Amino acid sequence: MKIDELVSSINGLKGLKASKGITKDIIYIYPSTRNKYGYFxxxxxxxxxxxxxxxxxxxLDGVRPNTLGKVLELVDEFLRTPIKERFLEKKYRLALLPDDSGYKNYLCVSNGLWRLSTQKYNDSFFTESDIEELKKCYPEKVxxxxAMKEPVEDN
Known part of the structure; x- marks a missing residue:
């Protein structure tokens, strides 16, 4: 579960709020009758x-037991998510079979034009949502x- 997903899910629960810290990488969860410094x-x-x-x-004043249970389930899911996966969307390159020279070909798009390249350009990646959009456009190619997805390693 991503950070923003956790915050959004908790904010969707009746009587609760969640917010991210301004200067710290922290999520505060608190009753909607309090501010973030009244967190539980x-x-x-x-x-x-x-x-x-x-x-x-x-x-915890005013927090219903079933709502608290849901919060604890969401936090547990968040804690089980690997730390690297909590942040931005994963990025992928779309790699094709190697050419005659043995170099992999990567699908790239620039200014609306599709091309193949043997170079791993910094901008030649697709997010998970980009790939899902491609799948909607080309359902027969899912x-x-x-099979073409190749994770981009952050340096």
């Missing part, structure tokens, strides 16, 4: 376990598009 749960973006979550049970 503080969660660092890089937290890896429940031991790293800060609780203040005194600030398996091919999935």
């Amino acid at each position: 749960l503080e969660l660092d973006f890089g937290a890896g376990s429940w031991d790293e979550v800060v609780f203040d049970w005194c600030c 398996d091919l598009i999935d």
Whole structure:
């Protein structure tokens, strides 16, 4: 689960708010009757376990037990998400079979024009949502598009 997805999911629950810290990589979860400094749960973006979550049970006023249970489920899903996957969308290159010289060909788009290149240009990547959009445009090529996906490693 991504950071913004967690915040959005919690903000969709009745009687609760979640917001990101301004100067810290933290999510504050609090009753909608309070501000973020009246949080009952503080969660660092890089937290890896429940031991790293800060609780203040005194600030639970007005939070229904079933709503609290949903929050804890969402936070648990967030904690089980690898830290690298919590941030931006994954990026992929679309790679084709190697040419006669043995170089992989990559599908690139620039200014609306599609081309093939043997170079891994910085801008020749597609996000997961770009790829989903391609699949909608070319439903008969879904398996091919999935087979072409090659994760871009951030340097």
